[in-house]
Amino acid sequence: MSAAIAQRPEREPGYNFAYLDEGTKRMIRRAILKAIAVPGYQVPFASREMPMPYGWGTGGVQVTAAILGRSDVLKVIDQGADDTTNAVSIRRFFARTSGVATTTRTAEATIIQTRHRIPETPLSEGQVLVYQVPIPEPLRFLEPRETETRQLHALAEYGAMHVKLYEDISRHGHIATTYAYPVEVAGRYVMDPSPTPKFDNPKMDDCPALQLFGAGRERRIYAVPPYTRVRSLDFEDHPFRVQEFTQPCALCGASGHYLDEVVTDDSGGRMFICSDTDICETRVAEAAR
Amino acid sequence: MYVAVKGGEAAIDNAHRLLAEARRGDPAIPELSVAQIRAQMALLVDRVMTEGSLYDPDLAALALKQARGDVVEAVFLVRAYRTTLPRFGASVPVETGAMTVERRISATFKDLPGGQVLGPTFDYTHRLIDFALAAESECEPAAEAEPRADAGTCPRVTDLLAQDGLIEPSPADDGAPVGDLTREPVDYPADRALRLQALARGDEGFILSLAYSTQRGYGRTHPFVGEIRVGAVDVAFVPEELGFAVPLGRVRLTECQMVNQFKGSGAAPPQFTRGYGLSFGQSERKAMAMALVDRALRAEELGEPVASPAQDQEFVLAHCDSLQATGFVEHLKLPHYVDFQAELELVRRLRAAFEETSDAAGMQEAAE
Amino acid sequence: MLAPGLADPVHDAQGTFRAVMDVLARPGQVRALTPGLAAGLAPPEPLTPELAAVALTLTDADTPVWLDAALAAVPAVAAYLRFHTGAPLTDDPARAAFALIRDPARCPPLSRFAPGTPAYPDTSTTLVLALDTLIPGTGLRLSGPGIRGEARMALAPLPETFATQLAANRADFPLGVDLILSAPGRVAGLPRSTVVTEA
Numbered sequence: 001m002s003a004a005i006a007q008r009p010e011r012e013p014g015y016n017f018a019y020l021d022e023g024t025k026r027m028i029r030r031a032i033l034k035a036i037a038v039p040g041y042q043v044p045f046a047s048r049e050m051p052m053p054y055g056w057g058t059g060g061v062q063v064t065a066a067i068l069g070r071s072d073v074l075k076v077i078d079q080g081a082d083d084t085t086n087a088v089s090i091r092r093f094f095a096r097t098s099g100v101a102t103t104t105r106t107a108e109a110t111i112i113q114t115r116h117r118i119p120e121t122p123l124s125e126g127q128v129l130v131y132q133v134p135i136p137e138p139l140r141f142l143e144p145r146e147t148e149t150r151q152l153h154a155l156a157e158y159g160a161m162h163v164k165l166y167e168d169i170s171r172h173g174h175i176a177t178t179y180a181y182p183v184e185v186a187g188r189y190v191m192d193p194s195p196t197p198k199f200d201n202p203k204m205d206d207c208p209a210l211q212l213f214g215a216g217r218e219r220r221i222y223a224v225p226p227y228t229r230v231r232s233l234d235f236e237d238h239p240f241r242v243q244e245f246t247q248p249c250a251l252c253g254a255s256g257h258y259l260d261e262v263v264t265d266d267s268g269g270r271m272f273i274c275s276d277t278d279i280c281e282t283r284v285a286e287a288a289r
Numbered sequence: 290m291y292v293a294v295k296g297g298e299a300a301i302d303n304a305h306r307l308l309a310e311a312r313r314g315d316p317a318i319p320e321l322s323v324a325q326i327r328a329q330m331a332l333l334v335d336r337v338m339t340e341g342s343l344y345d346p347d348l349a350a351l352a353l354k355q356a357r358g359d360v361v362e363a364v365f366l367v368r369a370y371r372t373t374l375p376r377f378g379a380s381v382p383v384e385t386g387a388m389t390v391e392r393r394i395s396a397t398f399k400d401l402p403g404g405q406v407l408g409p410t411f412d413y414t415h416r417l418i419d420f421a422l423a424a425e426s427e428c429e430p431a432a433e434a435e436p437r438a439d440a441g442t443c444p445r446v447t448d449l450l451a452q453d454g455l456i457e458p459s460p461a462d463d464g465a466p467v468g469d470l471t472r473e474p475v476d477y478p479a480d481r482a483l484r485l486q487a488l489a490r491g492d493e494g495f496i497l498s499l500a501y502s503t504q505r506g507y508g509r510t511h512p513f514v515g516e517i518r519v520g521a522v523d524v525a526f527v528p529e530e531l532g533f534a535v536p537l538g539r540v541r542l543t544e545c546q547m548v549n550q551f552k553g554s555g556a557a558p559p560q561f562t563r564g565y566g567l568s569f570g571q572s573e574r575k576a577m578a579m580a581l582v583d584r585a586l587r588a589e590e591l592g593e594p595v596a597s598p599a600q601d602q603e604f605v606l607a608h609c610d611s612l613q614a615t616g617f618v619e620h621l622k623l624p625h626y627v628d629f630q631a632e633l634e635l636v637r638r639l640r641a642a643f644e645e646t647s648d649a650a651g652m653q654e655a656a657e
Numbered sequence: 658m659l660a661p662g663l664a665d666p667v668h669d670a671q672g673t674f675r676a677v678m679d680v681l682a683r684p685g686q687v688r689a690l691t692p693g694l695a696a697g698l699a700p701p702e703p704l705t706p707e708l709a710a711v712a713l714t715l716t717d718a719d720t721p722v723w724l725d726a727a728l729a730a731v732p733a734v735a736a737y738l739r740f741h742t743g744a745p746l747t748d749d750p751a752r753a754a755f756a757l758i759r760d761p762a763r764c765p766p767l768s769r770f771a772p773g774t775p776a777y778p779d780t781s782t783t784l785v786l787a788l789d790t791l792i793p794g795t796g797l798r799l800s801g802p803g804i805r806g807e808a809r810m811a812l813a814p815l816p817e818t819f820a821t822q823l824a825a826n827r828a829d830f831p832l833g834v835d836l837i838l839s840a841p842g843r844v845a846g847l848p849r850s851t852v853v854t855e856a
Contacts, residue, residue: 078623224802
């Protein structure tokens with residue numbers, strides 16, 4: 001097996017497996033099943049106070065804790081990277097409380113918890129992608145009231161969202177939303193994909209993996225089942241388009257990946273490298289062989 | 290070659306060690322004990338218990354020690370611990386009318402059965418720094434109060450008013466189970482019990498400012514402090530298998546009953562209405578602010594226009610929790626460079642388009 | 658003497674849940690329950706080990722459970738479920754969070770269970786059926802979320818009108834009930850999002 005799989009860590013005694021008590025897991029599991037049955041609908045759930053702050057992935061952590069089993073292999077990324085501080089912290093949390101194996105390799109993981117990115121490596125049927133979500137309500141910035149947005153979803157009344165996007169077009173000539181770009185799921189609910197760059201939106205469509213979304217502070221869980229139509233909202237005369245990078249990754253030479261801009265000196269020097277550290281390192285290692 | 294943020298694991302470990310060192314501070318100075326914090330930072334401990342939704346002074350004191358005195362962080366520690374505790378059920382409602390009162394004041398009556406009991410309060414102190422406290426101090430024992438004939442009977446002021454029907458009746462217990470916002474997501478509109486839970490757990494500063502806003506005209510409630518009482522009450526629990534109440538112990542509480550003028554509506558006669566506040570320990574500011582906001586949030590029920598932030602339950606309930614607020618505000622510290630990259634690209638594109646059009650406009654001007 | 662519940666409550670429940678999650682996410686696919694789990698459970702007849710495993714995994718004091726006539730007729734079944742889950746039993750299928758169906762041929766019309774509300778479609782009943790036949794690749798034609806193209810599943814015994822009922826259930830989407838289908842040692846799922854047509 002690859003060196004990327006960490007040793008199976010010792011589980012810390014004194015906590016239940018994966019931290020949550022069984023009653024809380026049951027409650028979250030029921031919410032997940034409803035979320036799968038009604039793709040894109042935000043199921044309210046009684047989010048618990050977790051030992052990490054709200055806004056730092058408590059929703060994703062609760063979803064992962066509820067589905068995680070001993071034979072799972074867990075990968076945690078933030079900004080596409082396994083070694084960003086919050087990804088490290090969450091991966092350690094699960095290593096300590098569940099003792100499951102962890103990995104940085106996308107292809108080896110059975111559960112991938114993510115903040116802000118979808119891995120570049122295509123996901124497969126055996127995988128679950130768990131998103132950390134800050135604001136699950138795609139209509140929230142058009143209508144701050146929960147009582148109102150709930151009605152809008154019930155009536156499938158999404159005109160305001162189209163108006164907002166169209167205002168962008170009349171002002172800028174194109175839609176000026178670059179991340180958390182709203183999608184329509186299975187032809188019914190408009191859904192927030194979490195603050196992933198819109199570059200990643202096409203990966204959600206017809207994806208072989210199950211996608212689960214957890215918003216702890218806002219107490220919502222939602223889902224996109226595998227092989228489900230996920231359409232980024234657009235207009236016939238202004239079709240949805242993703243960001244394009246004019247140059248390849250400076251480390252691995254890949255094009256077609258999402259790139260981070262790294263400031264290299266204080267005189268305007270820049271380089272562009274893959275945001276997905278796993279695929280970048282894999283390609284660099286392969287090239288070196 | 291530059292490689293972005295590597296070595297996260299080692300960095301986190303080192304940060305934790307630094308934190309432990311900073312928490313302890315200068316090792317030449319004696320370490321604070323939990324007992325000292327509990328005894329001498331008692332009001333801080335009370336606040337942590339109130340917002341932490343857990344009555345355990347020792348635990349709250351320990352949390353304050355671990356949190357280096359950061360209240361929100363201490364509340365966080367207590368709450369995270371609280372979620373891991375098994376829940377056996379709800380206690381019998383505590384009887385604050387039977388409180389062993391250590392402080393009890395009413396602003397609506399000069400004197401009343403049981404009397405005005407000032408107790409330990411900052412209210413009439415001159416806020417002059419007492420430099421003598423910088424040294425270790427002995428304090429004189431407080432004088433014993435002259436016992437009153439009616440000492441020990443301390444009826445609630447609102448009960449006295451209710452005898453004449455001047456104040457709306459306290460809502461009767463309809464026997465329906467009380468919701469628990471730590472176990473069910475809040476569904477709007479939330480009933481009064483859930484709103485009171487949220488206010489009790491809510492950040493003192495936020496609730497205080499909202500209460501203050503109602504006094505300045507953003508949802509006036511014409512309040513009078515009917516009564517504030519501080520003291521210990523019994524807590525009892527009915528185990529299913531026994532079927533009768535078993536005393537569990539005593540807790541110290543602060544209760545505030547706000548009495549608010551009400552001109553009446555089509556459905557209700559003119560009478561005083563109530564705003565209610567309750568906190569653990571001695572937390573008068575919190576209990577009073579809570580009572581004001583509770584009354585403001587009853588606007589819809591009482592047929593008043595809902596026009597101000599303190600009357601808007603979605604606004605108040607969604608934003609009063611210090612842990613939710615601090616978590617989401619502070620999460621901006623986490624890396625956001627992926628989304629920032631997307632925005633960078635957009636701003637560059639928009640600027641290029643802007644320059645093109647202004648260049649074109651400039652050319653045209655020059656040609657004219 | 659009550660029959661025991663899950664031998665390993667944490668991991669047996671997790672394994673059962675993952676199988677159920679997987680099959681609801683991928684209608685038409687069948688998953689085995691954790692090997693040995695069904696065999697280890699010996700709930701009072703006629704409750705099947707699979708129904709018991711799902712009930713012990715997903716129900717508790719917060720979920721009213723409805724039992725079909727076959728299960729309700731045996732008090733030991735109710736006693737077993739109450740003891741191991743703490744779930745309240747209800748006579749009213751429209752109030753049930755979960756409905757356990759031992760005799761699927763006599764399953765009440767799906768319209769008698771809770772479909773949820775437009776604002777809260779999640780407040781619906783999940784039916785758990787104990788079937789004899791659960792064969793993928795043949796039978797009813799399934800399409801919709803979770804299905805690549807089309808899937809098929811043969812289910813029996815069921816009321817004659819069941820496919821029509823499932824079509825009506827789908828027509829009310831996002832309202833509707835979800836089905837967890839069990840047969841000895843295995844489970845499958847039919848969420849309300851699945852379009853079902855007869856072969």
